[in-house]
Amino acid sequence: MTRFRNNGLMAYELVAMGGSWGGLAAYDRILPALPKDFPAAIVVVQHRAVDSHRGALTSYLQNRTALSVEEIGDKDPVVPGRVHLAPPDYHTIVEHGHFALSTEAAVHHSRPSIDVTFQTAADAYGERLIGVILTGANEDGAAGIAAISRNGGVTIAQNPETADKPTMPRAAIATGAVQRVAELDEIGPLLVELCGAGSPNTRSAA
Amino acid sequence: MATEELTKTGEDLEQIEIQLLLEGIFRHYGYDFRGYAPGSLKRRLWHRAIGEKVESISALQERVLHDPEVMERLLLDLSINVTSMFRDPTFYVAFRARVVPLMRTYPFVRIWNVGCSTGEETYSLAILLKEEGLYEKSRIYATDINDVVLERARVGAFPIEKMRDYTENYIRAGGVEEFSSYYTASGALAHFEPSLRDHVVFAQHNLVTDAAFNVFNVIVCRNVMIYFGKALQDRVHELFYESLETFGILALGHKESIRFSRNEESYEAIDSQEKLYRKMY
Numbered sequence: 050m051t052r053f054r055n056n057g058l059m060a061y062e063l064v065a066m067g068g069s070w071g072g073l074a075a076y077d078r079i080l081p082a083l084p085k086d087f088p089a090a091i092v093v094v095q096h097r098a099v100d101s102h103r104g105a106l107t108s109y110l111q112n113r114t115a116l117s118v119e120e121i122g123d124k125d126p127v128v129p130g131r132v133h134l135a136p137p138d139y140h141t142i143v144e145h146g147h148f149a150l151s152t153e154a155a156v157h158h159s160r161p162s163i164d165v166t167f168q169t170a171a172d173a174y175g176e177r178l179i180g181v182i183l184t185g186a187n188e189d190g191a192a193g194i195a196a197i198s199r200n201g202g203v204t205i206a207q208n209p210e211t212a213d214k215p216t217m218p219r220a221a222i223a224t225g226a227v228q229r230v231a232e233l234d235e236i237g238p239l240l241v242e243l244c245g246a247g248s249p250n251t252r253s254a255a
Numbered sequence: 256m257a258t259e260e261l262t263k264t265g266e267d268l269e270q271i272e273i274q275l276l277l278e279g280i281f282r283h284y285g286y287d288f289r290g291y292a293p294g295s296l297k298r299r300l301w302h303r304a305i306g307e308k309v310e311s312i313s314a315l316q317e318r319v320l321h322d323p324e325v326m327e328r329l330l331l332d333l334s335i336n337v338t339s340m341f342r343d344p345t346f347y348v349a350f351r352a353r354v355v356p357l358m359r360t361y362p363f364v365r366i367w368n369v370g371c372s373t374g375e376e377t378y379s380l381a382i383l384l385k386e387e388g389l390y391e392k393s394r395i396y397a398t399d400i401n402d403v404v405l406e407r408a409r410v411g412a413f414p415i416e417k418m419r420d421y422t423e424n425y426i427r428a429g430g431v432e433e434f435s436s437y438y439t440a441s442g443a444l445a446h447f448e449p450s451l452r453d454h455v456v457f458a459q460h461n462l463v464t465d466a467a468f469n470v471f472n473v474i475v476c477r478n479v480m481i482y483f484g485k486a487l488q489d490r491v492h493e494l495f496y497e498s499l500e501t502f503g504i505l506a507l508g509h510k511e512s513i514r515f516s517r518n519e520e521s522y523e524a525i526d527s528q529e530k531l532y533r534k535m536y
Contacts (some may be wrong), residue, residue, distance in 0.1 A: 103528075122510045123481045124488070136510050138343075139481075142294035149292040150481045150510050153299075153335050169294045 061089050061203070061244045062177040063127060063143070065170045067163030067193070069096040069185025071213025073106075075233055077113055079181075080132070082237020085115035089179070089244045090127045092143065092170070094135040094163045096185065107134055123150045135161040143170035157189035167193020176201030179243060181236060182227075183207045185217030191224050198226035203243060205229045205236060272312035273297060279320050280329075286400070287463045288333060290487030299332045306332075327403060334401045335482060340375045340413070340421040343509055346477070347383055347428035349529035354473065354504050355387045364393040367471045367498065369462065370479030371397035374408030378437075379428075380475065381451040386431050390454060396469065398460035405457045411447040418445050462491050467498045474499055478508035485515075492516040496534070505532045 068075055072095045095106060110132060111118040118132040126147045127133070135141035139150040141161050156162035167180055167190060180197035182190045184207055198204045206227040209215035221227050231239055281287045288296065304315040307325060318325045341347055358364050371377045377397040384390040399405050422434040438445040460468065474495050480488050495505055496518045505513070505522065507530040513519050522532040
């Protein structure tokens with residue numbers, strides 16, 4: 050992993066994942082690859098309608114992962130090994146150790162905006178952060194990916210050539226801040242490799 | 256390594272600049288943003304800095320402290336005035352089903368609409384009360400930190416292009432009339448019926464620094480406290496507890512909660528999805 054700046058000296062504590070059009074199918078390929086003792090917290094920002102059926106995306110994700118999935122409430126703590134889902138019609142802001150919500154104006158016509166979460170996560174988590182930008186039809190997340198890279202975090206983009214909608218990963222890559230372009234099936238194992246697999250016990254057993 | 260150290264110093268310096276600016280605003284203007292949640296606060300400060308064409312928070316401080324108009328613009332930025340009529344229609348459905356029956360038993364109903372901003376939520380509540388036949392015996396105290404938005408709330412005119420969305424919200428919120436019967440279109444604005452503010456008092460109130468000013472049957476404070484840090488949220492919960500009569504209702508935003516607040520055990524959830532709580536003792 051020498052191509053990444055952190056060099057394993059500091060553990061990655063948070064994975065921020067942003068998806069839009071085609072995102073659901075993408076999580077279906079990424080989440081099952083994460084083991085039950087995945088040691089980092091994950092925040093998923095998926096563009097969706099304001100009135101998207103309450104709890105539907107939470108259960109969709111929960112059915113695809115051994116980790117617990119929870120929609121974020123204001124000031125909820127960032128919990129290792131949990132998938133935190135950004136709620137519809139709010140921006141999710143990441144602070145040290147917890148989330149905060151905001152109803153400020155949409156960014157890139159989106160609320161939640163991936164940029165808002167990525168930028169604030171970059172501020173709060175610096176080089177302990179991994180940012181993953183997935184399929185989507187707008188340019189949300191590109192500025193966020195640049196911020197993550199600038200603050201020393203790891204940046205990964207889904208390969209736009211094979212993405213459902215290439216615009217979003219392509220915009221992120223165009224910032225020059227993406228450190229790794231990966232196929233969907235590679236992203237889960239890559240996250241496991243970067244974060245390590247859970248407790249010391251399971252690690253020595255593996 | 257050297258650049259990384261520089262970046263780190265840069266971040267720390269920005270923290271210092273932000274703290275100095277907030278301290279300066281408090282001491283000079285009396286507005287206290289020191290307990291606000293830092294993430295969105297920083298975003299809003301930079302939004303204003305870019306708007307004022309300055310390149311650092313220190314430079315913004317110079318502008319803010321020496322020019323009250325810059326402070327006024329910053330205040331608008333900091334009090335996130337993005338709202339809509341009947342935002343979260345399901346909340347209004349629950350309010351009709353669970354709160355209105357309680358209100359019917361009171362001879363007179365005092366409601367505190369906290370952080371009313373430009374008034375969209377206040378007019379929505381007034382319409383709901385009217386349709387439930389409770390408006391005549393109600394008084395809504397609608398407060399905000401910012402006088403500029405209160406002035407707009409008192410006028411009660413909202414962009415006409417929003418009416419389509421608002422009508423849809425209104426119907427989903429359980430509205431029983433023609434939504435257009437509540438306003439008169441004039442140019443780009445929809446002017447809401449003046450009677451909708453006959454029973455409304457718009458007043459400046461600062462949750463951070465001002466005390467309780469009345470005792471209420473219902474407090475509606477949705478998506479206001481999300482901008483506060485935890486310590487400040489605790490203070491405001493204390494203020495609400497003091498300001499609610501026993502069996503009074505506290506309504507919060509969908510993703511807010513009284514969980515972890517010191518007053519948690521004093522309330523009973525009457526609709527935990529819609530964040531409607533009743534003060535039990």
